[in-house]
Amino acid sequence: xxxxxxxxxxxxxxxxxxxxxxxxxxxxxxxxxxxxxxxxxxxxxxxxxxxxxxxxxxxxxxxxxxxxxxxxxxxxxxxxxxxxxxxxxxxxxxxxxxxxxxxxxxxxxxxxxxxxxxxxxxxxxxxxxxxxxxxxxxxxxxxxxxxxxxxxxxxxxxxxxxxxxxxxxxxxxxxxxxxxxxxxxxxx
Numbered sequence: 001x002x003x004x005x006x007x008x009x010x011x012x013x014x015x016x017x018x019x020x021x022x023x024x025x026x027x028x029x030x031x032x033x034x035x036x037x038x039x040x041x042x043x044x045x046x047x048x049x050x051x052x053x054x055x056x057x058x059x060x061x062x063x064x065x066x067x068x069x070x071x072x073x074x075x076x077x078x079x080x081x082x083x084x085x086x087x088x089x090x091x092x093x094x095x096x097x098x099x100x101x102x103x104x105x106x107x108x109x110x111x112x113x114x115x116x117x118x119x120x121x122x123x124x125x126x127x128x129x130x131x132x133x134x135x136x137x138x139x140x141x142x143x144x145x146x147x148x149x150x151x152x153x154x155x156x157x158x159x160x161x162x163x164x165x166x167x168x169x170x171x172x173x174x175x176x177x178x179x180x181x182x183x184x185x186x187x188x
Contacts, residue, residue, distance in 0.1 A: 031052075031055055031056045031114040031115060031143070032055065032056060032059060033143070033181060034056070034112065034114055034141055034143045034183070035056075035059070037141060037183060037185065038110065038112070038139070038141060039110070039139055040060075040064065040110075042064075042066045042067070043066050043067065044067050044068075044109035044110055045067070045068040045069075045070070045107060045108045045109050045110070046060065046064075046067055046068070046069050046070070046108065046109065046110045046111075046112065047070045047071075047072070047101075047103070047107075047108045047110070047111045047112070047130075047133065048069075048070070048071040048072070048111075048112045048113070048114075049072055049098050049101075049111060049112070049113040049116060049126070049130060050072070050073060050074075050098060050113055050114070050115070050116025050117070050119065050120070051071030051072060051073050051082070051093070052073060052078060052115070052116070053078065053081070053082065054071050054082040054085070054086075054093065056112065056114060057069050057071045057082075057091055058085070058086075058088075058091070061088035061090060061091045062088075064090075065088075065090060066090075067090060068090055069088070069090055069091040069092070070091075070092050070093075070094060070103075070108075071091070071092075071093045071094070072093075072094045072095070072096050072098065072101065073093070073095065074095065074096070074097050074098070075095070076095050079093045079094070079095040097120075097126075098113075098116070098120050098122075098126035098129060098130075099120065099121075099122040099125040099126045099129055100129065101129045101130070101132070101133050103133045104133070105132050105133060106132075106133065106134065106135045106136060106138075107133050107135070108133050108134055108135060108138060109135055109138045109139070110138060110139050110140075110141075111130050111133070111134050111138070111139070111140045111141070112140075112141050112142075112143075113130070113140075113141070113142045113143070114142075114143040114144075115143065115144060115145065117142060117144055117155070117158075118144060118151075123158045124158055124161045124162050127158070127159070127162035127163070127164060128162055128163050131162065131163040131164060131188070134188050135188065136188055137187065137188060138187070138188050139185065139186070139187055139188075140164065140167070140184070140185070140186040140187075140188070141183065141184065141185055142183070142184040143181060143182070143183050143184075144181075144182050144184075145180070145181065145182070146171075146180045146181075146182040152182065155182070156169075159184065164184075164186045167184045167185060167186035168184070168185040168186070169182070169183070169184055169185075170182075170183050170185075171183070
């Protein structure tokens with residue numbers, strides 16, 4: 001009887017983990033895990049490319065009130081939800097594709113792209129757009145979950161085809177169960 005109850009309890013716990021709200025944590029690194037890696041400073045302009053639910057930007061806005069923060073995503077519904085939640089005057093959301101950014105060249109001091117590059121239809125063009133809007137001596141951080149060497153090799157090839165020459169690469173402590181957190185840092 002106790003064995004069946006334990007089995008049912010474990011089954012229910014696993015079922016909860018597999019719901020829509022938790023499955024992404026199994027296969028993607030947590031966007032907030034990039035925070036300790038960032039070279040943050042006052043009065044800078046930050047862009048989050050493929051910002052999704054804006055979680056990282058909302059966190060940054062909560063303690064960086066002197067910075068200008070922008071998030072872009074191609075999904076209008078996601079941008080509307082983020083704008084509705086936004087209570088920070090220094091944070092703006094824009095609906096646009098990553099391969100055609102609506103910003104002036106060399107505008108941002110820091111660009112972040114977490115768990116999004118895999119989804120971009122034009123990955124190299126998107127990276128080149130990030131390069132265009134990044135200031136000289138600006139930082140680019142890309143965080144992706146790498147499930148196997150095939151995607152890592154493809155990711156590295158995409159980087160080589162872009163204008164980002166020889167970025168610093170490293171694995172972060174694992175923040176997803178089924179993939180490693182692969183961090184790219186580039187200083188222009």
